[in-house]
Amino acid sequence: MAVALLALSLSACAGLSRVERERATAIVLAARPAQVDCDQPNACAQPSPLRELAARALAESTPEAPRHYALILDHGPDALLARINLIRSATTAIDLQTYIYDEDDAGKLVLDELLAAARRGVRVRLLLDQLAALRRIETLAALSGAHANFEVRLYNPVLRRARITYPQYLLAAACCWRRLNQRMHTKLLLVDGAVGITGGRNYQDDYYDWDDEYNFRDRDLLVAGPIAQVMDEDFVRFWEDRRSVPVERLKDVGGQVLRSGVPALPPTQFERPQRAEAMRRDAGDFERVRERLASQALLVDGVRYIADSPDKHRGDGSGGAPASDSLRGLIESAQTEVLLQTPYLVLSDSAQDLFRQLRKRPQPPRVIVSTNSLAATDAFIAYALSYKYKRRYLREFGFDIYEYKPFPADAPIDIAATGAVLPDLGLPGLPEPDPELLRAQRPDRASVVSRTQYRSPLSREYAAMRYARRRSNEPVPLKRAGVRIGMHAKSMVIDERIGVVGTHNFDPRGDHYNTEGAVVIEDPAFARELAASIRRDIAPENSWVIARRDKPPVFSGLEYSLAKISEHLPLFDLWPVRYATSYEFVPGPDCPRPLYRNQPGFRACYRPVGDFPEVSIGPKRLITRIFTAFGAGLAPIL
Template identity: 60%
Template sequence: MIALWTRRAARCVALLLALSSTACVSLSDAQRERAAQIATQARSQVIDCQTPDACAQPSPLHDLGERALADSTPAEPRHFALILDRGEDSLLARLNLLRSARSSIDLQTYIFDKDDSARFIMDELLLAARRGVRVRLLIDQLSAIADLRILGALSGAHRNLEVRIYNPSFGKAKLNYFDYAGSVICCFRRFNQRMHTKLLLVDQAVGITGGRNYQDDYYDWDAEYNFRDRDVLVAGPVAQTMASNFEAFWNAQRSVPVERLNDVGTTLLQGGVPTMPPAHFLRPQRVEAMSRDASDPVLIQQRLVDAALVVSDVKYVADLPQKHRREHGPDAAPSAPQLESLISTAQHEVLLQTPYLVMSDEAQDMFRGMHERADAPKVIVSTNSLAATDNPIVYSMSFKYKRRYLREFGFEIHEYKPFPEDAPVDYATLMPEGPPMDPPPGAVESGKPIGPSGSLGPSSGSSRASASGGGDDKGKGKDSDTAGETTRKMQRTESRPSFFSSGAGSSPVPLKRAGVRMGLHAKSMVIDGRIGVIGTHNFDPRSEKYNTESVVIIHDQAFAQALASSIRRDMSAENSWTIARRQKSPLFSGLDYSLGKVSESLPLFDLWPWRYATTYEFMPGPDCPAPLQRTDPAFMKCYRDVGDFPEVNIGPKWLYTRMLTAFGAGLVPIL
């Protein structure tokens, strides 16, 4: 009883501290109106271009939208679809479309940083507004631009530019420790309801959605860790559905104009609209090269347009902001049920790619039922290893249930390597000094990170702890073209549980080798080789219950097969390890299995040390010319056991994750 009262008292104290810390910056209605007036009156009214097309640059990528709309009828819609696998291509497509916009740009995202790629996009949005394009930028508050000077400058920059923040806790754009603590204690459910939807829509004709946010590590521009991600560009009538969904979010009660937020408003009241801080690009030559490429129609045609596929049956399925009401109808949250419906109707194969393999009870029941069918389809999963993931806590839950995934659901699981050998990236740009190498003896143990060349340096693929903090830009401010330089503290919060921290809740674990690490972030699916899905949905409980999500579903065999080829490349032996049952012990194997199963089912204390499954690596040879399925009789001859956590350097290999699986089960609903 005393302990209970102590916990309650601690919560009350934390809440009072949080509320007191925010009270001093809370604005009255009159002050908020005055701040909005300051921003509105400061906005430039000057339009740099007087032509009907707002001086838009010619773009064969933008032309896809016009061609698709011109060739479409209500009965026979026509679309172009382009899979954006390469990070730099995805950034290139965005920049080209922004410069080709003639009337409107709507951008909706979960994370918007202020590093090279994000600032590049930010400046392009300002240029578009000044030449006459209506620009609307909607960012989720949890990962919005963490700089009040920049937000204040954007609020009063131009009449054609509007910025809104979704679901701001305590009416602020930038939260501190006490804000987070107070939000978790007083408003846990609302604080975790995030707008995870990501969309760039240009002229209501061409849209991009998928896993990427606006931060360097989504475009292969980070010096330490980059996401293997995927977007899809769609041009045609479905853009109208995208526009309607964006409009619903833009006009939602939780979408607050940035100038009306307490902290941004205080900035405006105290000093007027600040000037935009100058851009200090970490690698200006790279930015300049990308800028040139984005205005080269021949290059855009060759790298992007030529790869676009003609498709007809395209759906944009997206949750509405009403999903965040306590009582909402099925129409407010259609993404999860429609995806489950697609999966459950599979006849032959489900190819699933998710960075975080944590499933809701409903999803587990569905996959268990599918596996029990006489004609059960194969379910092949591409996901992260502990060495590759950006969130070890989430991985711990995947690790906990591997027996269930393999035995009860029949999954074939492939876990992404931190240093894939055949990823869709420009290795020369990513690692100009060569591939990852083994560190000198004792270097990692001494706590000194290893640079890509093997010399002691500030950057290391063996540790991201120095680059995983909050949103404050604490980089060294040096311009450099070397991939081995630590850039800044990251505000990556894509998958973290929102507890008492204004920074990232977790960071990648240390590795044995140095280098630029990669981790899966793509969210995609292929059903029976004929239906392709790309979007923001992680197929996890958080996506189902808390976040708003969006997906593009395309019923087209050519598109589905192209997507399947991309996912299978990620699962290849060069890029992923295979999860399979470990070899049976000659003694007590049945008892071991039973005790492990019982321990796994416990809600908290899962402490049985011997796991059902482990990680294997393909060993090619004369008798093993090609990778095998884990059920093949020759599997053990062609694969070697590399342990539960290959590449990971965390002392006793299993200790860290085993602790998380033992005590972290209660986190599943919000992971």
């Protein structure tokens, strides 16, 4: 067995030889067609009101006073529409950098548009993180030779492969744990160095309201103007880094090319072709894009792009990581309020120290946190760690925590676009559900440790953990069926004067392992608009409030002390009663509007709904307790 394991290790770690890499590269270069479909100087670019924003901003800018237009993309279909419209408007270059790129309808649609841009004469560069790149080796091999204007690279490919199997993942974890966790979480789409999009969205159906089971409530920011050139320079640093490897030079992709040549890309087949065609049609409608998107853009001042570089993944990770430091500096500057939105409330030690110091001020700013509930999250283990430290977050840091509901009643989600047959969730504008279909639906009682309707977490945000345990990061079972919504936006507002939209989850992974980026805009009008978007998410119809549970009639001090001691233990945190629980707002004559948890009258206007509202009783409670008790050691990589 030892000999067999050694042989497996050696074969897994061995990549292509130098000669093989050169042969594979030569085959790919020879296979790439160079002809273009357009002979016009602008590469037959489609007129775009979004691209015109960049032209206006650049025309109005001076070196001393740059001008920018910013557009918050809250709705998933709008975010996809903006991407396709911008890709069609490109005249010279498109750079796309992302963490997840799936081969579903949204991914295929964008990929088709990128290839079409390359064929009309636009240089296209696609940079993907290895652990969440395209599923099929055949697709990567085909793309490697698709066109002379099109190139794909993978960032930090462990074991010199594009894809790794479960045994190979275990081997990589044993030999190269730190490198395995060093991921490129930066997300950018840049067109002609003039307009860019960054934020939480990857390239997968559930980021654009196109999944019929689970979709993310996410947020992107489109910014047009000189800062896009800074963003593009950051992309080039990644593209030219030695960790970014052309796919044909990797063992599995290059091996296929050496054996069989460059395969042809098969014709695109959509799961829901009518929806894809409608999106294509809308992306070509100048007036529709202007009305839905461009007309909503704000002229803003004080735009910065802060981003980690690949240097973050050299040495101990202390270099090349300005994103976390910059965000901490913004929080320290707060005077009255920090409005923070993150899907995974797991704080690093340095972040916890920051909020402790903030709390010690004579007049500390209010810290409002919008995050996921257990019922909404796609990262079960991350929530378990958040659950463990609720007392600390509420009592020591003074957080006002709002946990997103799985079926929010007023979310910027296009439920109709998912194509799912739904029960009545109380959402406006939807047709009445079919009674026969409702009777046929069963409660969603599948467990995270058994078969479930939700697809594998390989494509979710925590793709680096995807092999750790099958289905460990999937949504938990609920008491009722429906299209579930999970929070995925990463944003912050300081004193309604500074707004931040980016990729950082404000977590230990973002501090130490992932590369991150964010746009910071010091403009009160923009900050107010972003704050209004987040406040909508924490409204009673969309979120539960986390607050101290009612004290027991006897021994309340003893119970609190024992729970606090147990919380500080890295292992064996088995105390069954937590400091806080979830509350639902109950409006009435004496409760006309929502209250903060520490305001008079809170307990008269809110009713407790339990630690895990909407979650189906079953193995989840035991598993949550287990990770709460024994999972603290996982916090640095969550």
